[in-house]
Amino acid sequence: MQLTNRSKQVSNKEMTFSERMYLPAIVGGLRVTFSHMLKKGATVQYPEQVREHSAVFRGQHVLKRDAEGRENCTACGLCAVACPAEAITIVAGERQKGEEHLYREEKYAVEYDINMLRCIFCGLCEEACPKDAIYLTDRIVTSNYERANFIFRKEDLVEKVALEGRIDISKRKKDK
């Protein structure tokens, strides 16, 4: 009785001498091995070589500054309310007289924490931001041994004032 049409007929025929010495099997195996030596390798030597990210890659956040080096973020809290993982915590403060070169608006974020263990890198914060302040970049959030080190403070997120320290987000910028 045949239960399935996938069953294979097993032969019990006697192997030849060369087959008993595994010669065809060894030659076949070595052919696969040597053919791979001619092919291009699949790995990159990571710290020296970096694989290019796709255009839609979303990595570590950056808090942008404007052309004059003032922080764009005005602590409106729209990123935090848009965040599905509730990873963002903001404490707002009022700009004092004499701080006009530091912050663009009269309100600014005194604390801006992102918990990278909670963040799912969906990019909704970037979409919610009315001030062009937060962007996801192609930088990778590096691994760490301490959970506390995954809470990125404002110092870790704001880009540098110096022009060479700025982070290019032009690929992520959409015409709004």
Place this chain on the structure above:
Amino acid sequence: MPKVTIDNITIDVAPGTTILNAARMIGENVPPAMCYYSKLQGSGGKCRVCLVKVTKSSEQNPRGMPKLVASCCTQIADGMVVENVTSPEVIEARKGIVELLLINHPLDCPVCDQAGECHLQDLSYEHGAATTRYDFGRRTFDKIDIGPYIQLHMTRCILCYRCVYTADQLTNERRHGIINRGDAAEISTYIQNVIDNDFSGNVIDVCPVGALTDKTFRFKSRVWFTKPVNAHRNCDKCSGKVTLWFQGEEVLRVTGRKDKYGEVEEFICNTCRFETKQKSDWVIEGPRRIDTHSVIAQNHLPYELDVVHPQIEAAQ
């Protein structure tokens, strides 16, 4: 009792009722109101967002009114037929009025403490265009401190006069009015006199925009990160029935209890509003109902879950 028909719904109302109040009695398609405040005598007629179309003036006069009328200060007549959202003309006019209200209004919602519970924000979201056609500069003013607790941002003011009526009717001395006229009009406290009346804080609650804001709450948090809770305390000056806005265990702000039209049920005194911000000062009654569509309800379960009726038999 006179009969009035608003958006094809007929209701009997007492003579002398305004169209807006008749619509509120029906409870559906209520015209928005930025300046009318049912608790303040004489308010209304300033902002024009409550415009409606009267297609039949009364039983005796079947002709409609020649122009759109402000529903907050037009009394009903027997047999009156009113169109609100059913009239494209009204919607178009309202859109124009929102555009005019926004001409001098700065787009500083990310900074403003009123954002999230601002009536102008709701109104422009519903009726306004996304862009402005106005090329000229907006009016700018410096911030004014009205007393130790209240801050006036004249740039955001839409001149609804609600705070002026509050200062007139709730407090004994009038310290708060509008100076200049037309485009130059601005809220004043008559040479920045301190409003030291016990009920002066209510101008914050009646302000439909963020022009008058609570200095003790300034930039503390956003409205949608705080939890509104009903609470009361024994107060010898007012009823003591308030809404507390919690962040964690901390009371960030105290306001009056607002109904669905954004009007406070009872005015509260300054001691309740500004000076008693400890949880132990209050007897907590329970969480306030938040509209599911409000940004304050973001990331929270709706207060009442919709009842699902599975129609299994129909599917088979």
